[in-house]
Amino acid sequence: MKFYQKVMLSLGTASALVSPAVAQEAMTLDEKVNEAFAAFTGPFVNLIFAPFPGTSFPWIVMWLVIAATVFTIYFSFVQLKFFKHAISLVKGDYSDPNDAGEVSHFQALATALSGTVGLGNIAGVAVAVGIGGPGATFWMILAGLMGMASKFTECTLGVKYRNEYPDGTVSGGPMYYISKGFSELGLPGGKILAILFSIFCILGALGGGNMFQANQAHAQISGITGAYPGWITGVIFAAVVFIVIVGGVKSIARVTEKVVPFMGILYVGASLVIILMNYDQIGWAFGQIFSGAFSGLGVAGGMVGALIQGFKRAAFSNEAGVGSAAIAHSAVRTKEPITEGFVSLLEPFIDTVVICTMTALVITISGQLISDPATGLYVLDGAHIATVDGNTGVALTSAAFASAFSWFPYVLAVAVVLFAFSTMISWSYYGLKSWTYLFGEGQTSELVFKVIFCVFIVIGAAANLGPVIDFSDAAIFAMAVVNITALYFLMKLVKQELLSYVARLASGEIKKFTH
């Protein structure tokens, strides 16, 4: 009794003492999280985005572009030659009816897309266009087209070297193809690279696959409801994600997976309507995109500034060369790993060339970016282009759509929340696969990762856009450093597959099934 009273009393005092402090802290909690986060991640971000000496050009952007170019040339423009074949594969023309019920090409593509189509397409493009001007779009499209070859390479390997367990489940991804492929070629260091990749993939899952999503979802929601602390959104998101990935309530994820594609179609549909409503400006918008691509039209850093922004956001949006898609694509049931490679090359096309371009066109046409009528150059506000309402990121996209449909921010808010959620679910899986690769499978080990994942949702929602976006980019690009290094060594294995497949396709050994 006495003990009980004591506890109650001390609790009472504690709360009396703490409450004013809590109220004060709550106001600055977001700022504190932000400050600590920026300080902690700074060195890593600086290393990844270090510019070439004497220039402002980050080496990592060059790294991705060179890789995409090498793969494009090495596989002699596979993204053009096999584009039609890829569509045919997705339609199921080459699927054996006896394999019905297994994961189809369409399903693998749709799953991978729901991991990539998301905030990168809505908020990321706004960041690119907001800093690099409409010209960034040109470089984004180019990077998307080239990135198709990177995606082809990694996804073919993902299926070829996946693990199939006796119980019928599969695990695949760069960590598996790096270690298996290297040992097959008799090369050293495969295991080390695979471990490095897994570490970066976990960071990427926590960064771009998680914090960036939470951050932008909060920005979008608070844009409608009025400002409130970010950690509240974070806690709610974390709770729902926790229920799904820890509680095993799959129905929520299943509903999202089904709603997300329709949100995607709705988003593209709305973009098209806005573009067509302003059909007289389409020519002008493309003019801005082309002239901006080579002159910058006054943006910070000029042409190079536009190029860096375009390449960065394309890579962040479609993840070509990063290796994440190889994890998602590896579940498909096919006798020919290369067919999944063909299918996966549609992913950067849909994600970047179609959807990102839509966002960029709508922002350009909406006139949100302020330009000086006398010179035709954009007016700068710090590093950003000045916008009508001072918006950046997802708020800029939202304002651009609102200039045509005043109600669209509500639809966009729902879309952003769902996209953020589905991307988080996908990345929690990618991160988990890397985690179990490092620490072994098992309930405790998996639970530890899942809890960490949920904690980062709260941090992501509470931090400012700047540090979050820098860390997200850095972590995802770090994956690309390891993955692409490995791809250079492994690409001849893909070439063998490609040559054999092409020969059998020509000889008629591989043929369409009549349905």
Next chain:
Amino acid sequence: MTSKIMIGLDGHGSGERALAYATKLAKVIGSCELVVVYVIEWSPYSFQTPEENAERHKRREEEISTAMDRVINPALASLKKAGFSAKGIVRHGHVADTLNDLSEEENAEQIVVGRSTESGLIKRFFGSSTANLVMHANVPVTVVG
């Protein structure tokens, strides 16, 4: 010369009646091969989470073995009792299309199915599997009420 009859089961009472009718028909014909089919409704165009995809092969095997145990094997046993040796097939897909495709693959001369068990809105929007089969089949279809 033997005749081949394909029987589409749905795991419900109407499938049982289709089986009984086909048995009777086979006895009348005399020399007759029977193929018993159960189609698991499935679409290659659905949306799934990465985790569902990773486990899909395992689930598929489970679905097939459940269908074998619950629907196909009892049917084969009852046919055996009636003196017929029959083949059993379980396949995923759109019910009407898959039955029709299988009838071609197996060179079946006719298909016997139970009347539809779908009801309400679904039937109004998409039609029943049985109706779709009757409309699109390449071989004669007998619907047992």
